[in-house]
Amino acid sequence: MLEVINLDKAFKKKEVLKNVSISLKPGVYGLLGSNGAGKTTLIRCLVKLYHINKGQIQYNGVDVIKNSAFTENVGYLPQKFGLFKELTVYDNLQYFGVLKKIPKGSMEASIKACLEIVNLKDKINDRVSTLSGGMIRRLGIAQALLGEPEIIIFDEPTAGLDPEERLRFKNILSTIKENKIIVISTHIVEDVEACCDGLIIMNEGTILKEGSCGEIIAMAEGKVFEVKEGTYINPSCYIQKSYLKNGERVLRILSGKPVGDKQLEPTIEDGYMCIMKGI
Amino acid sequence: MNIRLLYLSFKNLKIYYFIPLFFLYIFLPVLNFGMVSMSGNIENSYILVFREAEKYIPLLSFWWITLIFKEYISGDGNEVLYCIDSSGKVKLSLIAPIFLWYIIHVGVLFLGYSIFWDNVLLEFIKTVLQCFFFVSLGYMLMYISESPIISFMLLLIYELLTIFINSDIANYISIFENGNRITMNAIATKYLGFLLLSIAFLVIGVYKNKRFYY
Amino acid sequence: MNTLIKNNLKLFFKNKYLLSGFIIFFIIINTYLIEGLYKLSIHRDAFYYLQISQKLSMVYFIFFIFISYEYLVKSKNDFILESLSIMDKGKLKLYFSKFVVLLAIMVTVTLNIMLYDYIAYFAMNVQALSFAYHIFLNNILNIFLVSFLGSCIGTMISLYVRRFPAYLLMILSAILISPIFEFVPFVLFMGFGKNIYPFREIFNILPPNLNWAEEALYGLSIEAYRWNLVIFWICLLSSAVLLKLRTKKHKLQSLVCILLVMVSIVNFYLYTNPGSIVKKDYNPKGYTPFDELYYTNDVQKEENADFSITAYNMALVIDRQLHNDVKIQLNEKAPLDSYKFTLYRNFEVKSILDKENKNMAFKRDGDYLEIFNPTSEKLEEIRIIYSGNSPVFYSNSQGVLLPGSFPYYPMEGYKRIYLKEQTVFIPIIREENIDFDVTVKSKLDLYSNLNKDKNNFSGKAQVATLIGGFVEEKKVGDVAFYSLMLSELDTGTILQIDNLIKPYRYLVPEIDTASITHKKVFQAPHTFSSRVLENGLISFNDHIFVYSLDEKTLIYTYLQSTVPQNFAKNKIKTVLFDYILDKDRFLNIPKEQLENFKPYEFHNMFLKKIDDLGEDYVIRATFDYLKDKNDKREPIAFIENLNTGGH
Incomplete structure (x- = not known):
C-alpha cells in the first residue's frame, strides 16, 4: 500500500501541496483536478523527484x-516524453531498462513484452524520431511498464492524443492493472470514468475528495437537472452542458436546490463538478 | 556505471560522437606534422604542439557531455531520468565515465606524442587537469543555467578570455600554459590550485544537480 | 506589436538559462572593462584602451550566436510556429519581435562598451573629434554589427537546423571565426605549403591587429572591406531567415529577400577588392609575410640609372588604395634603349606613355620596371599610370603612410629596398633635390615635407613624403612638428635642439640653427619605426622621422642628416653614434663581451683605435669616412687601416 501522510510541498514561499493525505491500494486511481491544482507536484513527490517539506510517503x-x-518499483510517464x-x-x-537495473538476461524479453502491450512490436528497430506523436506516447508507456513495477504513474497520459489512441490507452490499462497501483493524473474526467477504481480530486494543493467512482457519483445525487434553454436559472447553479433533445435545446444543470421538474442520473463528471464547485 | 548506458548515450549522438575523435586523431596530428615541418625539427615544435593541443583538447572534453546532457537537462520528459535511476539524481555516475573515456582517447594521442617528445607525461597530467577543470566547471554551469549549450558557450568565452585577451584578471584565472613548457613545479602549485577549484565546482555542480528537481 | 515585444522581453529575462547566461556575460565584460580603466591610470592611453575594449568583439560574437539560438529555438520546440503559421505574417511577427528584443540587448551592451571608451577618451583629455568618431565607428563595426551577425547566425541555425547539428554548427562557426583557429592556416601554409587563408578570410569578421602594437597614425582597422564583409554576411543570412519566415502571398517579403541577396552580392564583390589594408597576421599576402617571403629569394637588384630625374608631376588618388598618374621629367645625357626604375612590386602598372601620349612597352620584374624606348631619341618625359598598395606602407581612406624613402612612386635605377636579415625596408634617399608637384585626391587631410596648398604639394626636395590619419601639425618654436594625436610626445626637446646639437658642432659645422628649424619633424608611427632600417630614424634634407623626442634620438637624427645614406657603411655609423651619444654605456660593455661577442666586433675595433689614436682623431676620421661618398671602402677595411695621418 502506498500512503501519503500529511504531505506539504512549497516552492520558495509558494505552497503547492497542503497537508495532503491519501492511501492507495492496488487498483487504478484517477487523480483529477484543474490546471495548477498540484497534481504534477504530488506525482513528482510520489516518484521522489521532489524533496518534500513536511509529511511522509510510505510504501x-x-x-x-x-x-x-x-x-x-515505480514506472513513471511524464507529461511530455521524447527522449533519445x-x-x-x-x-x-x-536505456531505461539499464537505468531500472533490469538484468541483462531478461532485458530483451522485458522490452519485447512491453512493446507487445503497447502494440509497438513492429516498430522495434525504427528510430524514435520517425514515430508519430501517439506512438512516442505509447513508447513512453512501455518505458513506464518496463521492469514490471508495482506502482505506475501516468501524468496526463492522453493529452493531445486522438480518440483512437485514447481508447488504446484504456485497453493497455486494462491489460496491466492486475495487482498494481496505477495513478493517472488528468483533467479529462471521461478518461478515468471507464477504467478507474478510485478517484482523488484535488484543488489548490489540497485533496477535496478521495473515494470510489460510486462515491464521487453519489456526491451529485439529486443535484442534476435538465431544463429548457431560456428558463430562469439561479446564478448559484452550474450549467454543465447544453445539447439538443427532440429538436429543443436543453441545459444540464448542477444545483443544490431543485431546478425545473426533470432530475437526471448523475455521472462522474457531475460528481467531480459538484465537488469542485462546492454544490 | 553501466557501460551499456554509456554506449547507448553515445549511440544517440550518431555521427556527432566522432567530433572529438576527429580532432584528437586527425586534426591535431595533421596540425602537429605541419608544426614539425614548419619548425624544422621535432624538438623545436614542442611548444607549438602543446600550445595548440590545449586550445582544443580541454574544450572538447565537454562536447559529449553537452550533447548527452541535452536530454538530461532539456529533453522532453527528462524528469523520468531523475526518478527511475536508483543511483539517484546526481549524474556524476554518467559524467565520470564520459570523462574517463575522453581521457583514454587523449591518452592515446599523448602516447603518440611521447614517441617524439619528452616531458609528455607532465603535459598529459596538465591536460587531464585542464579537462577536469572544464568538465567540472561545465557541469556546474550546466545545472546553474539549466542549459548545456549555454554552459559550453561560457566555457568557450572562458577560453577566449584567458588565451586571447591579455588582461591581468584573465591571466590570473587562466588554466592554460599558452606556450610555456610545463614543469613539475607548475603542476604542484598552479594546477593543484586549479584541481581544488575544479573539485569545488564539482561540489557546487552536485548541489545544483540535486536541486534540479527539488 | 509593442505588446508582443514587451512580452518577449519579459520572457527573455524570466528564462533561467538566458538570464544566467546574460548575467555572467555582463559581469565578465564589465569586469574586463573596469580592469582596463584601472590600467588606464598607468598607461594613460585612450587609444590603447579602445584597442583592448574591441577585443571583446569575439566574446560578443559568441554570446549572441548562442543566446539568439537558445532564445529563438524555444518557439520552434514549443510548436508555437505551427500555430502562428496560419496567422497573417504570424511567424514573421513573432521572430521580428524576438529579434527586436535581441537588438535592444545588442544596443545596450554596445553602448556599455562605448561608454567606457568615452570615459577613457574624456579622462585622457584626447580632444580629437576624429578619434571620438573613430570610437563610434569601431563600436558599430566590431561590437554592434559583429553581435548582429552572431544573432543572424543563431537565428538561422534555430530555423533551419535540428539540435545536434545546430550545436555543431554554432560551436564550429565560433571556433572557425574566433582566434582559436587563427594558427591553423599559418601551420598549413608554413608546414605543407597549403594556403587556406583565402578560405578563412571570408569568415574573418573579428577586428584584426588587436594583439599587435598600436598604429597611432591609422587607428584600429575599420577599412571599407571589413564593413563589406560584415554586411555581406548579415544580408545573406537575413535573407535566408526571411526566406524561411515569409508567407508566399506577400510579394513585398520576397522582394526584400531578393534585395538583401543583391546587397549581399554587391558587398561580397567589394570585399574581394580590399585595396590597401592594415592586417597584421601571418597571411602570406599580409603585413609581415608578404615581403618577408618574397625577399627571402634573391630577387633584389642594384643598378645605377643612366639618367636622372629632374621633376615629378603626380596626380594621386587615394581611396581604397593608391592610384597614381605620374609624369617624370628626365635628364638623359644620350638617348637610351631602356629606362630603369624601382617601383614597389605591388603597384600594378596600367600603362606607360611617352610625352606624346603613345604607349610604350615595359617589363615588370618584382620591384623593377624597365621601360623600352621605341625611338632613338631621348624620351625627356615618361608618364606612368599605376595603382596598388603595400601591406606595410598603407594608403587608403583611413590612413596614409607614404614615406618618400619608399618607392611608392618610380625612382631612378634599380635599388635594394629590403634587408631580409632584419626584415626591414631600406630607405632610398636621393642626394640631390628635385622638383615635385603632387596633387592628391583623398578624404584625409594630408601632410608632406613639400609645401602644402590645399590638396597640392610642391617644392624642391629629395623625396615626397605623404602622411595622413590621426596626425596634426604643431608649431614647436620654429619647427613644424607632425604629431600623432593618439600617441603624443613631449615636444620640449625640439625647443632645445639648437643647444643639444652644440657639443657636436665641431663635427658638423654645416648644421646651423636655420637648417634645424627648416626641417620638418614627423613622428613615426609604430609600423614605420619597426619596419624601416634603424628603427625608422631617417633624415632627409628637409624633414626627419623620429619615433621619440628624447635627446639622443633627436641628436642622432639631426647628426646623421649630414651623412649621405649608404647602407654599406651602416655598421660603423651605428658604432660611431653609439659612442658619441652614449659613451658611458659604450665603455661599460664588459671586456669579454667586446672580445668574444660577434655583434660587438666593430665596437671592439673602434675602442682599440680610440686607445691607440685618440678619441678626437678617431671620431673625426670616422665622420669624414661616412661623409665621403667617394670613399667606397668596406667599414672593416676603413677601421683596420685607420692610422694617424692616413685615414
Whole structure:
C-alpha cells in the first residue's frame, strides 16, 4: 500500500501541496483536478523527484525516502516524453531498462513484452524520431511498464492524443492493472470514468475528495437537472452542458436546490463538478 | 556505471560522437606534422604542439557531455531520468565515465606524442587537469543555467578570455600554459590550485544537480 | 506589436538559462572593462584602451550566436510556429519581435562598451573629434554589427537546423571565426605549403591587429572591406531567415529577400577588392609575410640609372588604395634603349606613355620596371599610370603612410629596398633635390615635407613624403612638428635642439640653427619605426622621422642628416653614434663581451683605435669616412687601416 501522510510541498514561499493525505491500494486511481491544482507536484513527490517539506510517503509501511529500491518499483510517464530520439525503439527502452537495473538476461524479453502491450512490436528497430506523436506516447508507456513495477504513474497520459489512441490507452490499462497501483493524473474526467477504481480530486494543493467512482457519483445525487434553454436559472447553479433533445435545446444543470421538474442520473463528471464547485 | 548506458548515450549522438575523435586523431596530428615541418625539427615544435593541443583538447572534453546532457537537462520528459535511476539524481555516475573515456582517447594521442617528445607525461597530467577543470566547471554551469549549450558557450568565452585577451584578471584565472613548457613545479602549485577549484565546482555542480528537481 | 515585444522581453529575462547566461556575460565584460580603466591610470592611453575594449568583439560574437539560438529555438520546440503559421505574417511577427528584443540587448551592451571608451577618451583629455568618431565607428563595426551577425547566425541555425547539428554548427562557426583557429592556416601554409587563408578570410569578421602594437597614425582597422564583409554576411543570412519566415502571398517579403541577396552580392564583390589594408597576421599576402617571403629569394637588384630625374608631376588618388598618374621629367645625357626604375612590386602598372601620349612597352620584374624606348631619341618625359598598395606602407581612406624613402612612386635605377636579415625596408634617399608637384585626391587631410596648398604639394626636395590619419601639425618654436594625436610626445626637446646639437658642432659645422628649424619633424608611427632600417630614424634634407623626442634620438637624427645614406657603411655609423651619444654605456660593455661577442666586433675595433689614436682623431676620421661618398671602402677595411695621418 502506498500512503501519503500529511504531505506539504512549497516552492520558495509558494505552497503547492497542503497537508495532503491519501492511501492507495492496488487498483487504478484517477487523480483529477484543474490546471495548477498540484497534481504534477504530488506525482513528482510520489516518484521522489521532489524533496518534500513536511509529511511522509510510505510504501508498505516503509518511508520511501529511506528506501533506495523504491524507485525500481515505480514506472513513471511524464507529461511530455521524447527522449533519445536518435535511438531505435529497442535501444531507447534498453536505456531505461539499464537505468531500472533490469538484468541483462531478461532485458530483451522485458522490452519485447512491453512493446507487445503497447502494440509497438513492429516498430522495434525504427528510430524514435520517425514515430508519430501517439506512438512516442505509447513508447513512453512501455518505458513506464518496463521492469514490471508495482506502482505506475501516468501524468496526463492522453493529452493531445486522438480518440483512437485514447481508447488504446484504456485497453493497455486494462491489460496491466492486475495487482498494481496505477495513478493517472488528468483533467479529462471521461478518461478515468471507464477504467478507474478510485478517484482523488484535488484543488489548490489540497485533496477535496478521495473515494470510489460510486462515491464521487453519489456526491451529485439529486443535484442534476435538465431544463429548457431560456428558463430562469439561479446564478448559484452550474450549467454543465447544453445539447439538443427532440429538436429543443436543453441545459444540464448542477444545483443544490431543485431546478425545473426533470432530475437526471448523475455521472462522474457531475460528481467531480459538484465537488469542485462546492454544490 | 553501466557501460551499456554509456554506449547507448553515445549511440544517440550518431555521427556527432566522432567530433572529438576527429580532432584528437586527425586534426591535431595533421596540425602537429605541419608544426614539425614548419619548425624544422621535432624538438623545436614542442611548444607549438602543446600550445595548440590545449586550445582544443580541454574544450572538447565537454562536447559529449553537452550533447548527452541535452536530454538530461532539456529533453522532453527528462524528469523520468531523475526518478527511475536508483543511483539517484546526481549524474556524476554518467559524467565520470564520459570523462574517463575522453581521457583514454587523449591518452592515446599523448602516447603518440611521447614517441617524439619528452616531458609528455607532465603535459598529459596538465591536460587531464585542464579537462577536469572544464568538465567540472561545465557541469556546474550546466545545472546553474539549466542549459548545456549555454554552459559550453561560457566555457568557450572562458577560453577566449584567458588565451586571447591579455588582461591581468584573465591571466590570473587562466588554466592554460599558452606556450610555456610545463614543469613539475607548475603542476604542484598552479594546477593543484586549479584541481581544488575544479573539485569545488564539482561540489557546487552536485548541489545544483540535486536541486534540479527539488 | 509593442505588446508582443514587451512580452518577449519579459520572457527573455524570466528564462533561467538566458538570464544566467546574460548575467555572467555582463559581469565578465564589465569586469574586463573596469580592469582596463584601472590600467588606464598607468598607461594613460585612450587609444590603447579602445584597442583592448574591441577585443571583446569575439566574446560578443559568441554570446549572441548562442543566446539568439537558445532564445529563438524555444518557439520552434514549443510548436508555437505551427500555430502562428496560419496567422497573417504570424511567424514573421513573432521572430521580428524576438529579434527586436535581441537588438535592444545588442544596443545596450554596445553602448556599455562605448561608454567606457568615452570615459577613457574624456579622462585622457584626447580632444580629437576624429578619434571620438573613430570610437563610434569601431563600436558599430566590431561590437554592434559583429553581435548582429552572431544573432543572424543563431537565428538561422534555430530555423533551419535540428539540435545536434545546430550545436555543431554554432560551436564550429565560433571556433572557425574566433582566434582559436587563427594558427591553423599559418601551420598549413608554413608546414605543407597549403594556403587556406583565402578560405578563412571570408569568415574573418573579428577586428584584426588587436594583439599587435598600436598604429597611432591609422587607428584600429575599420577599412571599407571589413564593413563589406560584415554586411555581406548579415544580408545573406537575413535573407535566408526571411526566406524561411515569409508567407508566399506577400510579394513585398520576397522582394526584400531578393534585395538583401543583391546587397549581399554587391558587398561580397567589394570585399574581394580590399585595396590597401592594415592586417597584421601571418597571411602570406599580409603585413609581415608578404615581403618577408618574397625577399627571402634573391630577387633584389642594384643598378645605377643612366639618367636622372629632374621633376615629378603626380596626380594621386587615394581611396581604397593608391592610384597614381605620374609624369617624370628626365635628364638623359644620350638617348637610351631602356629606362630603369624601382617601383614597389605591388603597384600594378596600367600603362606607360611617352610625352606624346603613345604607349610604350615595359617589363615588370618584382620591384623593377624597365621601360623600352621605341625611338632613338631621348624620351625627356615618361608618364606612368599605376595603382596598388603595400601591406606595410598603407594608403587608403583611413590612413596614409607614404614615406618618400619608399618607392611608392618610380625612382631612378634599380635599388635594394629590403634587408631580409632584419626584415626591414631600406630607405632610398636621393642626394640631390628635385622638383615635385603632387596633387592628391583623398578624404584625409594630408601632410608632406613639400609645401602644402590645399590638396597640392610642391617644392624642391629629395623625396615626397605623404602622411595622413590621426596626425596634426604643431608649431614647436620654429619647427613644424607632425604629431600623432593618439600617441603624443613631449615636444620640449625640439625647443632645445639648437643647444643639444652644440657639443657636436665641431663635427658638423654645416648644421646651423636655420637648417634645424627648416626641417620638418614627423613622428613615426609604430609600423614605420619597426619596419624601416634603424628603427625608422631617417633624415632627409628637409624633414626627419623620429619615433621619440628624447635627446639622443633627436641628436642622432639631426647628426646623421649630414651623412649621405649608404647602407654599406651602416655598421660603423651605428658604432660611431653609439659612442658619441652614449659613451658611458659604450665603455661599460664588459671586456669579454667586446672580445668574444660577434655583434660587438666593430665596437671592439673602434675602442682599440680610440686607445691607440685618440678619441678626437678617431671620431673625426670616422665622420669624414661616412661623409665621403667617394670613399667606397668596406667599414672593416676603413677601421683596420685607420692610422694617424692616413685615414
